[in-house]
Amino acid sequence: MKIGELSRRTGVPTRLLRYYEEQDLLHPERADNGYRSYGESAVQCVTRIRGLLDSGLTTEMIRAILPFLAGPDEIHLAPDSLTPRTAALLRGEIDRIQARIDCLARNRDRLRAYLAAVQPDPGA
Template identity: 70%
Template sequence: MRPWSNLHIDVKANPPDGVFMRIGQLSRRTGVPARMLRYYEEQDLLHPERAANGYRLYDAAAVHRVQQIRGLLDSGLTTEIIRRILPFLDRPGEIHPGCLSDEVAALLKEEADRITQRVECLSRNRDAILAYLAAVQRDGDPAPPSVR
């Protein structure tokens, strides 16, 4: 698990519209390391402005965008797929069936199938662990050996 995936983000700490933050500020507000934010930029997922001195400048909407990217990556999507669907996620009320090309639809179908397989595998593993715990507790031991 990524150390930043379970962080609580205080979105109220965002700068007001029209005010920019640098990469360190965005990193603190999202819990995503600056190195990872630069990687998102390399992958064409984030598009910061540049100051005259070359510093990256992010607007308030970047916090939400980074949270979207994290959630999509945590769900198992690749940066390639995220890059293709992210523009549509910013305007969910404007998505129409014709927005997705056949190629992207096929990629999404493959990803959905892959995620389904992962969920099934995780469910089998969970069931096996619960069965083990139940068997240990049936034998009169109130807690598994590692918990004592």
């Protein structure tokens, strides 16, 4: 399929599909005329990339783990294929996510405390 059809089927603009290719996330075939040609699996790949980007992962992180993802809950990664660089990247991402979780929890608790102070429980 051509890039326009992949765009229609995934809802991702062609410009972003080209960007995914530049970032080494998407690998279309090239026809003799230079046009991109995508296989059926590209639809699932683009959907997976969008989900990972939407969850806050960087393209660098996605590039490191994308080859090992077979589905939403399926990872095919032999322990010996995890490089020290990828392991460090994953640990760093886990730390970054945990910091965001901690910050959100603090903000939630502060908002609850504020609300409780200015609007006492009517049932009490």
